[in-house]
Amino acid sequence: MTAVLFTCAGQRVDIVSAFGRAGATTVATDLDPLAPALYHADRRALVPPVSDPGYVAALAALVAEHDVRLVVPLTDLDQEIVSAAREALEPALVLAPTPNVCRTMGDKYLAHAFFSEHGIPSPRTWLPDDVPGDARYPLLVKVREGFGSRHIYRADDPDELDFHLRSTPVESMVQERCLGEEFSIDVFCDVGGRCLNAIPRSMIQSKGGESIKGRSLADGELVEHGASVAETVGIVGPANVQCFREPDGSLPVTDVNPRFGGAFPLPLAAGSRYPELALALARGERPEPRLGEFREGIVMTRFFSDLCLVEDGNGGLVPFAEELPHPIAVEPGEA
Incomplete structure (x- = not known):
């Protein structure tokens, strides 16, 4: 094993x-x-x-x-x-991809610059001092390095933009808000950067920047887009490509996260077999691409679960799997 x-x-x-x-x-x-x-x-x-x-x-x-x-x-x-x-x-x-890829994709402004340089559509994006007069509001003030949708603010006019840029405690950038529907594409590439599969999903609902409800989509355009972006970026292993389909048909990319996404259970249930592909790479094998081979219409809805632990007697913790120890606490008010 x-x-x-x-x-x-x-x-x-x-x-x-x-x-x-x-x-x-x-x-x-x-x-x-x-x-x-x-x-x-x-x-x-x-x-x-x-x-x-x-x-x-x-x-x-x-x-x-x-x-x-x-x-x-x-x-x-x-x-x-x-x-x-x-x-x-x-x-x-x-x-994981090279340190340079990790660093570039981790800084959302550097990622945008990379996308623009390599022909990947991306929303118009500026550093705080470079926002032009013809910028289309609403604009988003977004943290350059962060996750979980923290420190993202919407500005409906120049006054609000100035306020958010003065108030945000983190290094930020400014980006035009996309107008179309948002999608995520869970991709997996081999050690040479070939995309082995790309599974698009809808973003039915998100919380804290993570998708908690979504559906796998048999959308050939998104499959090809996700694979092309992953190979251009230089992904090794898993990544999550986030994009929008705009009214003009373009597919601007907002983020590429070079790791397994928060909605990992959905592509897994859709037949990604990404863990098996990862293990094959570890064995030195060279799996063939299987783009588009997955189940469409798989719906995911995520929920909280829990794990109870007890001390093991040696200063550690182990999962609780025995009868409750005695004595147990009495009900409030009982002797």
């Missing part, structure tokens, strides 16, 4: 569990001992913060200890760090 190390595992129980079902031995890491994904993996380990000088060394030690063959960063927090540490993490394959 191929051992897979997940960094910043957090709440990504869906991804860790899917790799387990695909035949991997899962090793989850996080800073937080209460990160739920830790307790859905075959093995778990606490590691230093991503900013700690010993972070990569801690991951490398786990690679050696568990004979890890694939490293999968699950968030933007450490993706560039892990990508730059490929040699230190050998013989494991790091499922």
Whole structure:
């Protein structure tokens, strides 16, 4: 069985569990001992913060200890760090693009500049001091580096734009608001950057920047667009391409997140087999592209779940799976 190390595992129980079902031995890491994904993996380990000088060394030690063959960063927090540490993490394959791609896609203004330079349609975007007089309102003030739809503000006129630019606590850019319907395309590329599949989905509802309801779409134009964008950017492994279909038929791209998306369960249910493809890459195989091979009309609706833990007697925590210990608390007001 191929051992897979997940960094910043957090709440990504869906991804860790899917790799387990695909035949991997899962090793989850996080800073937080209460990160739920830790307790859905075959093995778990606490590691230093991503900013700690010993972070990569801690991951490398786990690679050696568990004979890890694939490293999968699950968030933007450490993706560039892990990508730059490929040699230190050998013989494991790091499922991420180059550090430069991670850095460029992580900065939304640099990403826009890349899109424009490489012929990928993108909404008109400016730095705060460069907004022209003919900008089409409403405009969006957006954080350059961030996630979860934090620090995004709508300005309906120049006065509101000035207010938001003065008030925002983060480095920002200004972007014209798209007028059409929004879509996400979950793609997966091999180590050479070939797109193996691209699965579009509608954005029925989002919360905190993550899609919680959506439907897989058999839309050939979006499939081809997602694959083309992924290959132009230089994606290795998973990515999520976010775009709009405008009234004029164009497909401007707003974001490319080079990792598994928040709505991972939807393309998985649609038949993406992305965990199996990742494991094949870790074994040195070269899967053939299967663009457009997935189930359309799969509807996802996400919900909160939970995990209860108890102390194991050795200073650690384990999933609660026994009868309640005695004595149990009495009802309020009872003796």
